[in-house]
Amino acid sequence: MTKVPVGILGATGAVGQRFVQLLADHPWFEIAALGASDRSAGIRYSERRWVLQPDMPEAVRDMELRLGEPENFSDCRVIFSATPNDVAARVESEFAAAGYFVFTNAGPHRMDSDVPLMVTDVNPEHARLIRVQQKLRGWDGFIVANANCTATHLTAALKPLDDAFGLEKVFVVSMQAVSGAGYPGVPTMDITDNVIPYIGNEENKLEEEPHKMLGRLDGDHIEPADFILSAHCNRVHVLDGHTECVSVALRRKATPEEAAEALRSYRSLPQEMGLPSAPDPCIVVRDEPDRPQTRLDRMTGNGMATVIGRLRPDPILDLKFVLLGHNTIRGAAGGSVLNAELLLKQGYLKPA
Ligand code: NAP
Numbered sequence: 178m179t180k181v182p183v184g185i186l187g188a189t190g191a192v193g194q195r196f197v198q199l200l201a202d203h204p205w206f207e208i209a210a211l212g213a214s215d216r217s218a219g220i221r222y223s224e225r226r227w228v229l230q231p232d233m234p235e236a237v238r239d240m241e242l243r244l245g246e247p248e249n250f251s252d253c254r255v256i257f258s259a260t261p262n263d264v265a266a267r268v269e270s271e272f273a274a275a276g277y278f279v280f281t282n283a284g285p286h287r288m289d290s291d292v293p294l295m296v297t298d299v300n301p302e303h304a305r306l307i308r309v310q311q312k313l314r315g316w317d318g319f320i321v322a323n324a325n326c327t328a329t330h331l332t333a334a335l336k337p338l339d340d341a342f343g344l345e346k347v348f349v350v351s352m353q354a355v356s357g358a359g360y361p362g363v364p365t366m367d368i369t370d371n372v373i374p375y376i377g378n379e380e381n382k383l384e385e386e387p388h389k390m391l392g393r394l395d396g397d398h399i400e401p402a403d404f405i406l407s408a409h410c411n412r413v414h415v416l417d418g419h420t421e422c423v424s425v426a427l428r429r430k431a432t433p434e435e436a437a438e439a440l441r442s443y444r445s446l447p448q449e450m451g452l453p454s455a456p457d458p459c460i461v462v463r464d465e466p467d468r469p470q471t472r473l474d475r476m477t478g479n480g481m482a483t484v485i486g487r488l489r490p491d492p493i494l495d496l497k498f499v500l501l502g503h504n505t506i507r508g509a510a511g512g513s514v515l516n517a518e519l520l521l522k523q524g525y526l527k528p529a
Contacts, residue, residue, distance in 0.1 A: 181526060182209035183517075184250040186268070187259035188242065189213045189225045191360040192282050195510035196257050197222075201234035203514070204453050205521060208237060209253045212245035214264075228360055247275040255526060257513050258283060261359075273318035278526050280321050280513040284378075287322040287386060290398050294322050294389050296329050297452075297515040298445040298459040299336045302394055307525055309397045319525075321516055326508025327351050327379065327410065327419050328386040333460065333483040333507075334423065334500045337443035338436060339391055343428030344404040346494055349383065350422045351408065354415040354471070357504045363412060373412040383408040418475030419504045426494040433488040436496055437462050440485055452518040454511060456481035462488070469501035480506030481515070 183200060187193040188211035200208050211222055223238040243249040245260060245268055256272050258265055258281040265283030272279050286292045291310040293303040307319045324332065331349055338344060353376060355363050367373065384406050391402035413420075431439070440460045447455035456478030462485050463469055469477075469484040477484050480503035491497035502508055520526055 180205060180207040181255055181521065182207055182253050183255040183257060184210035184212060184253035185257045186212040186245040189217055190259055191356050192259035192505055192509040194227065194229050195505045196259060197234065197237055198229055199510055199514050201236060205518065210250050211237065211240050211242055213242045215244055217242045218244040247272050247277065254278060255517060269320055273316050273320045276317040278318055280517050282323060282509045282513060286320050287324065288389065292320050292322055294324055294386060295516050296324055296332055296390055296512060297447045297519050299332055300390050301446040301519055303399065304520060304523065304525065305394060323512040323516060324386045324390060325382040326357055326504035327353060327421065328383050329508045329512055330419060330483045330500055330502030331421055332387045332390045334485055335387060336391060337439045338425060341439040342431045344425060345428050346426035347404060347406040348424040348494065349408050351410045352413040352420040353410060354417050354419055354504055356417050357419065368412065368414050371414065376410045376412055379410040380408045383410060415471050417503055417505060418471040418501055419508065420471060421500045423500060424491045424494040424497040430495060433490065433496060437488050447515060447519060450522060452515060454481060454515045454518055460485060469499060471501060474501050475503045481511050
């Protein structure tokens with residue numbers, strides 16, 4: 178199979194570097210172009226600081242960074258976007274209008290009614306909104322978004338519970354890694370020996386996005402899921418991996434054992450189709466009293482799984498548990514790559 182040429186916007190950032198890492202040896206996609214700001218355009222990729230392990234892949238070291246405009250990416254068919262929100266708001270529509278298939282990590286288009294907001298294991302059927310979007314906007318290309326990193330893992334955990342028992346209320350407190358703020362991110366003097374109880378614009382995204390993802394596709398729009406969600410978001414001194422303490426009220430009561438079984442047995446289209454980046458299982462339930470732990474568990478399923486533990490009764494709502502997920506892999510670049518794998522297999526990455 179000829180590999181699909183892809184470009185990465187924001188390739189020098191925290192998410193962009195994960196894209197480079199995940200796509201360097203991908204069986205279906207190959208990196209054809211790397212984009213960044215006008216501060217970096219024109220220089221070799223290896224001249225920018227690489228912050229991941231292992232070292233920067235050899236194949237991209239000499240690639241010249243390009244300014245992220247559609248005319249500079251004509252050798253690509255797919256665009257993975259990891260640009261700041263203000264840039265994404267402007268350029269992603271221009272790329273889609275020019276016929277590119279855009280997979281974005283940025284926020285501006287997530288809640289557009291004709292843009293699928295996809296966690297591939299949760300709502301693969303929402304991909305059908307692509308045809309609505311292309312018709313409405315007159316585009317040959319499209320934009321597909323993946324969710325906020327904290328919302329991604331929360332929604333992955335809520336989906337099996339919603340399917341099995343119905344969700345009524347959700348209360349979540351997050352402890353989010355510093356890489357979630359990008360590179361170089363939060364100053365050391367602010368985060369060392371500290372917990373910061375505020376992440377700008379994060380709580381509203383976490384309270385909003387799961388309703389769309391767990392919603393029902395109804396013709397040309399999504400009917401949002403009907404449950405109440407309240408979120409507290411905190412930044413903590415962890416490099417990668419977001420932890421969330423979650424309490425839920427269910428419409429049909431369930432024991433912790435029944436909930437664990439629903440979570441453990443959950444499978445979806447990416448697992449059935451054997452997509453290259455699909456974690457199998459996509460949810461790992463741990464029985465030890467002190468797991469999941471960030472350092473020990475964030476790479477579960479190559480960073481693509483959501484890890485759940487401490488499932489127990491909640492004296493205020495019904496059940497409570499702790500979840501952990503990698504923010505720049507499943508919560509960002511890996512989530513986009515998995516969406517693209519699904520859509521390639523389903524025939525969406527061809528002219529409409
Ligand atoms: P980051 O580390 O700050 O990287 C930003 C990237 O965008 C860099 O490559 C930067 O290039 C480029 N850029 C900045 N200004 C630009 C401009 N005017 N034109 C074109 N490119 C420009 O940020 P990040 O954490 O990777 O986040 C990227 C996006 O993903 C954001 O929208 C963020 O909200 C979203 N996201 C992040 C995470 C996470 O865990 N970090 C998770 C989910 C979603 P230069 O090096 O040239 O400045």
